[in-house]
Amino acid sequence: MSPRISYVQPSSVTDEKMLAEFDRCAREGTPRPESQAIRAHVPAVFWSFANSWRDVFKNGVADHAIKELCRIYVSRSVKCEYCGNQRSMTAAKQGIIEDDYLDLLNFEKSTRYSDRQKAALAWAEAITWDLPADDKFWARLHKHFSEPELVEIGYFVALTMGQQRWLRTLNIEHHQIMAGTDASMAPGFEDADTLKRSKGAGDYWAKTSASEAAQ
DSSP states (O other): OOOSSOOOOGGGOOOHHHHHHHHHHHHHOSSOHHHHHHHTTSHHHHHHHHHHIIIIIISSSSOHHHHHHHHHHHHHHHTOHHHHTBOOHHHHHTTOOGGGGTTGGGTTTOSSSOHHHHHHHHHHHHHHHTOOOOHHHHHHHHHHOOHHHHHHHHHHHHHHHHHHHHHTTTTOOTTSSSOSOOTTBOTTOSSHHHHHHHHHTOOHHHHHHHHHHTO
């Protein structure tokens, strides 16, 4: 599968700061190098995303693990497998386990999530699907989050939703740029061979969709 927009090969990049960011993507993931190799056609786009991702997703005022759940909720919703097959290593250190990703599309009925997590996911749902946000909805959000947290979570959901809707049109795939690392990859997608086997056998996404549909 070839990308619809060519990758900028890191070997052709002369900007030392950009090369360092590519190296960080390979070592840490989220984002992985392929999506940044597309954005690198326009350095301003490359850095706009890299800086926003660092300041709003990886750092910021809101709980990172909650933002990670919202990110994967968006992936499930818009069916961006490239983004959805990545995992935040920071969120894993904060206690998010693989099973926590399984019930996201049915989060309201799930016993896996706290009331606070469910409130954030309800906002991700409302933003993604353009659902109405009435006084009861906002009272729920304000019960669990400060206004700075609400600003950051809302902005992050909007950012990742737009990026994921865009990336899913590009035919990009993992392990095509700076291959050889498994940083932030979901189980079964750690390298090119396991990714190919997982997709050929009916991947994690198909199993998750079937599980969610049965609930």
